[in-house]
Amino acid sequence: MALSANKQTVIPIALCGAAGRMGREIFRAAAMSPEICIVRAYEAPGHRSLGARVGEVSIEPDDVPTFLDDCRVMVDFSAPLAAVLPHLEKAAARGVAAVVGSTGLEPAQRDRMEKLAGRIPILYAANMSLGVNLLIVLAQRAQELLGKAGFDVDVVETHHRGKKDAPSGTALMIEHHLRLVDPEVDVRHHSLRAGDVVGEHTVQFTGAGERLELTHRAGSREAFARGVMAAVHFLAGKTPGMYDMRKVLGL
Structure with a gap:
């Protein structure tokens, strides 16, 4: 059973x-x-970390009968991605809100997630940092002004060599929001995988004789984790629906 929201001062996740x-x-x-x-x-059944203790909890397989017991919010950064929808189905059945940060979801998975948001509040964001979400707002404004002048638009992203999806979820999120400004915009993607880079994204607008670059560089995952904490606070007690970080941050 999920804990009653009005009886909790601490949000159990x-x-x-x-x-x-x-x-x-x-x-x-x-x-x-x-x-x-x-x-x-x-973690997934068979994962080598099962049973490991972190703080006050031990890592359990996600197929246990007690999945999500005593929780108000589920935070999901699962890999493989195939686990995300089953987790959301169980969260919806139990009335547990969900913050999802796993990237690389297919359109069909996104569609199903949006349907489940009719039953529980779901916040989905490919990137939960304040800086990236502000970058998107600035890029939208740049597109409004420079798109009329025929500027080319490129998104260049760099991540550590272990990241599998390309373009990154953040790059696709940037494109999505640019298309809200101009559905016809042609966004060209460039992906680099090297070393241990946490994440860098540049939106480049290039015209005749000039170029504008908007760049966000993440030096550690701490910025993303702070965003997750803000998302949990925001989502607890919300009505069913789809939410994103721009609502959390008031952008």
Whole structure:
């Protein structure tokens, strides 16, 4: 059973993808947030981290019968992506809100997620940092002004060599929001995978004799984890529907 929202001062959350890079960073961020407590942590059955203790919880397989017990919000950064929808189905059945940060979702998966948002509040964002979401607002304004002048638009993103999806979820999110300004905009993507780069995104507008570049560089995943904490605070107690980080940040 999910805990009643009006009886809780601390928000109990479940973390899916607990042993991944973002999972570890979210544990650290939650430990510094007195109003958020990770009470369940999950990984895929057979994962080498099962049984490992992190803080006050042990990592469990995500197929246990007690999945999401005592939780108000599920935070999901699962890999493989095939786990995300089953997690959301279970969250919807239990009335547990969901913050989803896994990238690379297929259109059919996104469509199903939006349908489930008719039953629970779901916040989905490919990038939860304040800086990236502000970058998108600035890029939209640039497109409004420079698109009329025929400027070319390129999105260049660099990530660590272990990142599999390309373009990145953030790059596709940037394109999506530019198309809200101009549905006909031609956005060209360029993806680099090298070293241990956490994440860099540049939106480049190029015209005759001039170029404008808007760049965000993440030095660590701490910025993303802070955004997750803000998303959890925002989503707890919300009515069913789809939400994004721009609503959280008031952008």
